[in-house]
Structure formats: C-alpha cells, structure tokens
Amino acid sequence: MAYPYVSDREVRVISRHFGDPAARRLDTYVERGGYQALRKAFELGPDAVIDEVKASGLRGRGGAGFPTGVKWSFMPKQPTRPHYLLCNADESEPGTFKDRELIRWDPHQLLEGVLISAFAIRAGHAYIYCRGEFFETTQVLARALEDAYAGGYAGRDILGSGFDIDVTIHVGAGAYICGEETGLMNSLEGQRGQPRVKPPFPAAVGAFGMPSTVNNVETLATVPHIVTHGGAWYRGYGTEKSPGTKLFCVSGHVNRPGNYELPLGFPMMDLIEDVCGGIRDGHALKAVIPGGSSVPLLNAEECSRCTLDYEGVVAAGSMLGCASVIVMDETTDIVKQVRRMVQFYAHESCGQCTPCREGTAWMTKVLRRIEDGRGTEEDLDTLLDMSHQMTGTTICVLSDSAAAPVVSSIHKFKDEYLALIRRGERVGVA
C-alpha cells in the first residue's frame, strides 16, 4: 500500500496501516492481532504496564517530549477519587498532521492505547478530545468506538477481566489553545479553553478537579506496541535519550510531502533529500522549521548538521516539538511567513496574559509594516524587545511560541528584513 508516499527507510510501527482502509474494521484489526495488548495489560497489572512504558523511554509526542511512563507514575496508586485519562486529539499546531492520520487510518490502535493507558493510571473514564474541525475523522473514530463497545473491548467488564473503562469522544469547537493540556481540561469542563496556572499539576488536580493525565494521540497509539513487544524492543530504535520511532510530518517545498515514520536520530538532510525526494523544482534549501510553528527556524547550514532527535535538534538551535518539519526553499519570503505565523498566535491567544495578548497583536502589526516596505531598522529592535518580554512571563508557552520564529528569523535572516526596510525589496515570492 502506498500511503501517499512511502520510503524504504521507514520503520512503520504505528503507521503500518496507513493507506489500508480495511484496518479500520474491528474484525480486521483483531484478526491482525489487535486488542491482544489490552488482554496482556490486564494480565500484567497497572504497575507493570507503567514500568514497561518507563523502560521503553517513550517520550510524549505532543510537543514537550516528557517521558510518558514517568508522567503516569505521578498518578495516585491507590485511587480514592475518580481518575481521568485525556487523549489530546486537538492537533492544531501549524505544520502538524499526524494525529488525524493516526485516527482515520487506524482508529482501533488509538482506542487500544487509550484503554491500556487508562488502565495503567487507574482511570475509569477516558475522554478523547478531538478538534472540532475533524468531522470525518471523528466519525471514523466514533464508528470504531461503537464497535469496540459492542465487541466487549470497552465499557463494563472488558474481555471478562472485571475492569470497567468508559471512553467518550468529546469534540472541541475551534480554538488552538485547547491543545494546551490545562486549556483542554477547562474546555472539557464546559468553560473557555483558557490555560490554568500550574501548580497544581493535572496528576493532582486535573479534569473535574480529579487526578488526570493528558497524552497525545501518537503517544497513546504507541503504547500497545510497547506492551506487546516490551520496552527493550522499543529502545532498539532511535537514540539512547530519544528512543523509538516517530512520525515526521513533512510539508512545504519538498517533492514528496507526507507522514514518514522514522527512528529518532534520523539525519535531517536524509529526510529532505532521500525520503522526501528533495526540494521541489531543484531549488536550494533556505530554512526549516523542525517542530511545528512554535519552534525556532533553522538555516540551511544548521539543517546540514541536524539529527532529528530531541537532543539533536536542540544542538542545532531549535526544538523537535511534534516533529512537524516545514521545509522552505530559496524562493520563500521569510518575513511574510513569519508574519503569517505570528498572526496565527495573535488570533489564538486566549487573552489572559498581557504580554501575550498585546505582544502578539503588536508584533503582527510591526511585521506587516515591514512587509509592506514601511518598516525601520528600529522596528527590528522593537520586535526583539517585545519577544524578550513575551518569553517566560506568561501562564502558558503560546507567548514564547509566537516569539520563537520572530527572534530566530531576525537573527538568521536579517538581510531579508533589511532589504525590505532599506529598499522595499522583497526577497522571495512565496
């Protein structure tokens, strides 16, 4: 099956069913060994499952890369109150398009992961928070969930184990900030999706005031494979500190954009040149955003020595984030694209913190001015100054995210800003 493009350098664990609609059916999924991991988890017990996930070194795929097993171990071991697992399917970080694919091609894989993880953290109810725009995707998941209930894989006394786990699909209504874990919890509770001040952390006071854990779709989809094959097997891929495989969402100016599942530590240039068939129309590489629009840009030189693991991308000068690799060739108008990203953050700021609310709006204005050839060199200092004030000063990191492309582009592509400011000359066309 050729999911839009495949590469023989991929290691397809969680993406093995991409492009194969048969896998959406419960019967096919079970025939291929599906829900055996859930059975095994019930035999192992919650603590052994957490230990296995800890041993695998799996790190959260929602952006921050926090070790999943460690996060789970923060949940109380002797529940005195209800626990909740919240699956974050709000995917809205620009450049990221993996969770939607995971859900619509392999909904049972996610459900199995959700059920196992809920069991491990002793949650009786899991909510899958799907972004509202995912109508079709959510229908696929809903059908799968109904089938899972009917087949005895969810609900009461699952597979005769005596364990009860409910799963509910909750749909959002269009707000990027609901992807932030505490914003997600507020939104689930029927409030505005505004992030909460931490601490308290979700494992202590989460959804509905109860101990909760938030995990990304990709993280949870990986769990059944770790339970089946063991943590040591998972560590057979990737690097010491960034074990396993990861979906790379490649978009922008490459010949073959798409999702590719690769072992972490994969060289960036191999991804662009080999896996994705190189830059379109034989153009040269200008810049890459390696982890979704919230992380700093890398220039071509930095890309050439960047490996795609959490540490490797930091060493090159950015962050892996959710591994959303946005590739820009030499025709790119960096100032315009940075303005477009900042405009997004201005639109999505929840408005609670002044530096974020005001900063994102002002930066958009200043960037527009520069883009229109009406900027001054002082504007660049103003932008850097604002970015500084927006970093590390707010309730959540949306504010920092908005500043990241501004600061990195001014440092790395100052010539383009200056060309616009001094001569009104645009560099690039797209």
Place this chain on the structure above:
Amino acid sequence: MSDAPFRNPGWAGNTGGFELSEDQVRGDDFVGARSVEGDHPSTAATYPYMLADKHPEAPLFEGDFQARFEKILTRYPTKQAALLPTLGLAQEVRGHVGPESMDRVAELLGLSSAYVRGVATFYTMYNKAPVGRYLVQVCTNISCNLCGADDVLEAFLRYTDSEMGELSEDGNFTVIEAECLAACGFPTCVQINSRYYENVTPADVPKIIERLAAAGPGEG
C-alpha cells in the same frame, strides 16, 4: 461521490499512485451511515453538524436531538461539561448558534445566559450568525501558504463573487480564511462544511464551486 471531477480523493490525492477511490477512502461504511439519534452514548457528540441545509427557525432539541442531548448528559460528571456538545447540537439543527439558542442551552444546563455567551464566543466554530449553505474555510497558514494558499483563497472569493466572510449573493457560499487544519502535507487544504478538500489548486476551484452550487438538498 465516487466520480469527483477534481483531483481530490479526500486526502493526499492522486499524488502517489494511490489506487483507492474517494468512496473507498471515506465511504459510508465509516463516515455516513450512523443514525441521527445517536448510537452509543460515548459517541453522541460526534455527528457532523455542518450541513448544507440550514433551518434557522427549526425547533431545538426535539425528537432525535432530545435523545442525543440526554445521551450526552450521561457522559460527564457535571452538567456544565455538556455545554460544548450541546452548543454543537444547536448548530447542527439551525446552522448557527444565535442568542435564542444560547439562552435555550443555558436553561437546559442550568447555566446563566451570560456564561453561555461568554463560552460560545470564545470558540470560532460556533457561527454566531447564519452562514451560506457552504462555509468554505481556506487554510492560509504556513505550510499551505508556502504552496500557494493565498491564490486558492483568492480564487474562492472570485468564483463565488463574494467578500471575505460575507454571504455570496446566491446565498450558497461564505468564504473565510482558516488557521491550520492539520492537513499541511496536502496543501492547500480547504474545509467545506464537514469535508476536507486537499491538494486544492486555484484551477480546481471553479469545478468545486460548480459542483456544490448544483448539489441538491442533502448533498454536498
């Protein structure tokens, strides 16, 4: 819908020699054939509610919708948590969530109208006023933008002969700019009501518009 006249089998398109038809990719099997009153309560909130046929005066929360609402309530430990799904139901029935709907939702959930208004206005997907039969949302965020999204947006505005966010003269279209739709590898992504159109180029736009304008009630 299997003979889509444009290059868009619902996802990465014919870019990779992919041999499935649109029908197979998004077939009724998995997407369409679920009953309006809701099947299992766990999925009661997931139905597509951006339908072409809009009935701005239709009664709220009656019949099937009443059943759905009651199922939704059973899924949360608090009544307030049913707020988003309930607003979604109201939009599914009427095509938008106006002040009257908000008041009704407030009453049903034991919340104040002001609170419901405050929440509803926080979220972009609740249409506060009626929109066209087709709400066309063109992603112009970075990945799509790099691949020409501005031109696609312009083409939609031109061919529907409308201004951004304004209803087109024939009442069929409202075109707006959208933020990233999580389909960045298949640019430009355009969401029209419940559906995603991927790999859309300006050349596809007249064909999409034509087909939608010609679609009868319940289609599209």
